[in-house]
Structures are given as structure tokens and as C-alpha cells.
Amino acid sequence: MLAGPLFSREALTVPRQLSHFLIRSGYVAAFFVLMYTAAQTTFGWQQVRNLGDIARYGQLVFQVLTMVQLAIMIFFAALFAAGNVAQEKDRRTMLLLLMTDLRDRELVLGKLCSSLLLPGVLLAASIPVFTLVQMLGGVSLQQVACAVAISAASGLVAGSWGSLVAFWREKTFQTLAITLIGIVFFLGVVEGVLTVTGSLSDVGIIIGSLNPFRAMARVLDPLNSAGRFSYSAVALISSGLLLLVAVLIILFTIVRVRVWNPSRTLGDMATLDENDRGVVRPPRPVWNSPVIWREMMTKAYGRKVIVIKLAYVVIAAAALYSVLTAPPNSPLVLGMISPVGAAFVSLSLLSMLLINAQGVTALTSERDTGTLELLLATDISAKEFIFGKLGGVLYNSKELILIPLLFMIWYLGQGQLTLENFIYIALGFLSLVTFAAMLGLHSGLSYTVSRTAIASSLGTMFFLFVGIFICMILILQARASFGLQLPSFLVFILGGSLGLWASLTHRNPSPALTLAAGILPFCTFYAITSFLLGQTLGVCLFVVAAYGFTTLAMLVPAISEYDSALGRTEMPKG
Known part of the structure; x- marks a missing residue:
């Protein structure tokens, strides 16, 4: 009541x-x-x-x-x-x-x-x-x-x-x-x-x-x-x-x-002065790709985004301070990762969640405000729209991408990280960032209800991280008998594949998305085991290959889905 x-x-x-x-x-x-x-x-x-x-x-x-x-x-x-x-x-x-x-x-x-x-x-x-x-x-x-x-x-x-x-x-x-x-x-x-x-x-x-x-x-x-x-x-x-x-x-x-x-x-029209109502501002030059121009040169996501980025900087500074004040011989966090690595992983996870949120809202906000229909009436091509949105998401999230990389650059300068491992970490991180952004756009296109699209996109990222965390704990629990317990992990991985398949192929299923949903959990599992065994190259290769392929599997249908699912007939530009 x-x-x-x-x-x-x-x-x-x-x-x-x-x-x-x-x-x-x-x-x-x-x-x-x-x-x-x-x-x-x-x-x-x-x-x-x-x-x-x-x-x-x-x-x-x-x-x-x-x-x-x-x-x-x-x-x-x-x-x-x-x-x-x-x-x-x-x-x-x-x-x-x-x-x-x-x-x-x-x-x-x-x-x-x-x-x-x-x-x-x-x-x-x-x-x-x-x-x-x-x-x-x-x-x-x-x-x-x-x-x-x-x-x-x-x-x-x-x-x-x-x-x-x-x-x-x-x-x-x-x-x-x-x-x-x-x-x-x-x-x-x-x-x-x-x-x-x-x-x-x-x-x-x-x-x-x-x-x-x-x-x-x-x-x-x-x-x-x-x-x-x-x-x-x-x-x-x-x-x-x-x-x-x-x-x-x-x-x-x-x-x-x-x-x-x-x-x-x-809106803020009620606060405008009467003398300012008749002022006509000079037109702003627009690029040949108006979608990415709007994403980069206007405040499409509000004027308070800078506050969000400053809050992220504060969190990053707190993570760095915790690493600097940690004892030299600090134990591994959860017995798996060093304190520096844990700080980098925490910042990276927060960055990917925020990037994914920006990716999905970049499309859901267009649909809810009715501006997506206006875009359908223009001569903007599908590639311009999708790549413009993707480029805008990555540009507006540049601080969220650069700060974790700067964190690792500082660690490299301290001599506690080799150049080879830094390259592996950077490539893997950038692959995951691109995957998070594209997953947001894919969910925004796949679901017509904004709340469902946001829940599906962020939920997929969340369960992916939770699944990795659980898998690492169970692998450590198995210890020396891991080889004998491998079949049991296959059940856990199969469940993750089915959930990912249901999320990716909700609206327009394709063989590429089905294959991506099948191989991504297995490649992630291999990357986890390689990391726990102290290997580096295998982790980087499987992360880049698996998440890169999944990103492409979502990108290619998204370009065609913009026309078919939304009822747009693409007009060739003269």
C-alpha cells in the first residue's frame, strides 16, 4: 500500500x-x-x-x-x-x-x-x-x-x-x-x-x-x-x-x-533571458561524417560527464595510493594476483562497465527520444552510423582507457613489468574495451525496450566477470587434480556459452555469433589456466583472438541490421 x-x-x-x-x-x-x-x-x-x-x-x-x-x-x-x-x-x-x-x-x-x-x-x-x-x-x-x-x-x-x-x-x-x-x-x-x-x-x-x-x-x-x-x-x-x-x-x-x-x-529555456531569445548563433561547421561529429563535438551525453571522469580519476588515485602504501611482500589477492595487478584489474573492470553503458545508451537514447527515425530519413549510410557511434563511444571514454594504461606504464617504469608483458596487457585490454563498446551497441540494436537492452548488455559483462572469478577460484581449489576435474569445468563453460548465445543472438542470429558464443568461454577458460600457470603469450593471443572475433561477429550484422531491422532503405550517395 x-x-x-x-x-x-x-x-x-x-x-x-x-x-x-x-x-x-x-x-x-x-x-x-x-x-x-x-x-x-x-x-x-x-x-x-x-x-x-x-x-x-x-x-x-x-x-x-x-x-x-x-x-x-x-x-x-x-x-x-x-x-x-x-x-x-x-x-x-x-x-x-x-x-x-x-x-x-x-x-x-x-x-x-x-x-x-x-x-x-x-x-x-x-x-x-x-x-x-x-x-x-x-x-x-x-x-x-x-x-x-x-x-x-x-x-x-x-x-x-x-x-x-x-x-x-x-x-x-x-x-x-x-x-x-x-x-x-x-x-x-x-x-x-x-x-x-x-x-x-x-x-x-x-x-x-x-x-x-x-x-x-x-x-x-x-x-x-x-x-x-x-x-x-x-x-x-x-x-x-x-x-x-x-x-x-x-x-x-x-x-x-x-x-x-x-x-x-x-529544459533550460525557461531560464533564458528575454534579450537572448532572439539571438541567432552562427552555424558550426559539420564534418562529412555527422554522426561522429555529434558524438565528439557536442555534449550529447550531458554537461556533467566531466564530473564522472573526475570521480574516476579520484578512484584511480586511491587505487594507486593503496598500491604505494602496500607492504613490499604483500600476499597475493585471493591467492591469484598481486596487489598491483588487482588494482589494475579493478580499474579496468570499472572502465569496461562504463564504456559498455555508454555504448548501449548511445543507441537507446536515440530510439527513446525519437531521433533515430530522423536519422533513417537522411542519407547517412549504415557504416557511417555504426562506426560513428563506436568511434564516439571510444573517444568520449578516452580517459577511462588511458588511465589503466598509464597505470601499467608507471609500473613498467618501475622495472617491475617487462616490455613484453606490457605489450600483452595493452593488447588484451584494448581488445576487451572494444568488445565492451561493441556489445553495448549490439544490445541497443537487438532490444527495442531500453531497460531490457541496458540490462542485457551490462548483465552480460557482469556475468562474464563473475564467471571468470568463479572459474579461477575453482581451478585453485582443484590444484594438482585439475586434469582429472576438467570434465566438470566443461559443464560450467557450456552453461556460460548458452547464456552468451541467448544474449548475442536475441534478434538476428547468425552462424558467426553462434560460433563466437561457443568459443569465447572456452578461450577465456584457456586464458585463465594459462595465466595461473605463469604463461603470458597464450593469454594475450587467446584473449585478442576470441574477443576480437566476437567483436567482428557483432559488428558485421550491426551494419546490415541498421537497414533491415529498422526499415531503412539505404540510398547510394551521389
């Missing part, structure tokens, strides 16, 4: 869709596939009779599943909440909602609860899975309850933040970028405060509980006696503080929603 008719409509219509049941059942099925892969990695084909081994397996599965679910809750709650409101603004339907008799709280809570409906259903569907894992031993029901509470509170605060940013900003790219950077910045501030207060002090434990990943790690290690708080107390403090932050964000959004809207939606 507090959420109002917006949530009531969503709660009544969503269960009628077949995709709702497929996603819910597929989520649980993915958990069982992961459990099977972990079982084969841990035990292989031998018969297990020791209860202690089964309990250790249950503990391992619980650790992996809870961390993955926590990341899913935070990412998709923020993404759905931001995209739900941003779509209303792009389609100019936000004005209609503001003109109704909806109260401010009904508008804000209705949109927020509607966005959190799917993450909430997935979280509820995971509880029986966790209960089954608890029966294996090594995990208590209290730990399951704490893990679910932290995930629920984290999803709520992430969704509240995404909703606030979406009601505040006008451009979809700004909304997505500020949402992602804000989450990273919040976690970074919490960790920065802990360096001053100490993570083992009472104040440090309370402040550290604002980081849900740190609180979840404490729940997963119940025998850790650091500090005087038990893991259940830490979980309770974390859930309570995150819930308090979410409530404050929601209240602030309700108070400001009429201030931010509809004045910004209507």
Missing part, C-alpha cells in the same frame, strides 16, 4: 510473463550447476565417505554462492532501479506521472519496489538452495539467515541509490555511470576510513560493516575471534546500518523528486 499503484501493477503483470519463471528457475539451476562443478572439483569421481570432507565442500559452496549472490543483488538492484526511472525520462513519460495524483512517496517507492521485485524473488528462491547446502554440514542456519539479511539490505541500499541518481539526472549514461561510480566510491571511502581507525577495533568493525562484502566475509568465517563482536552481531549491525542508509536515501529522494522534476525535463 505504501508503494502505491505503480508497484501493484508491476506485481500483477510480471508473474504473467514466461520470462519471469524462466529467470527464477534458471537462477536456481545455475546454482546447482555451480554446486555440481564445485563437487567434481573437490571430490572428482571418487566415492566420499568422510563427513568432514562433505562439510568442507558445503562450506566452500556456501562461500562461493553467497559472495556471488551478494554481487548480483548489489549490481542488478542498482541497475534495475536506475534503468526503470531513466526509461521514463527518455520516453518523456515522467511528465505524465508527475501530472497524475500520485503522491511523491508513491512515485518513488513504486518505482523502487517495482525495480527490486525481480532481485527480491531471486533472493527468496535462493533460500531453499542455501538450506540444502546447510544439510551438508559446515554451515549453520544462523549463517544462512545472516547471509540472506546482508544481501537483502545491500540490494535495498543499492536500489535506493540508483533510484536517487535516476530521479536526479536526465541522461541515461550519466545515471548509470554515477550509480556505478557511487557504489565503488562508497566502498572505497569505507575502506579508507578503516585504514585510520583500524579494522580490528570496535569502531573499525562497526564502520567496516557498511561494506557488505567485508561483513559477508565475517559471516563466512565464524571462528574468527578478531574483535569482540560475533559474526551474527556483525551481520545484524551491517544489515541495520545499510537499512538506515537506504531509508535516508529514500526520504531524501521523496523530498527532492518535485524539485528535480519536471524543471530539468523541460
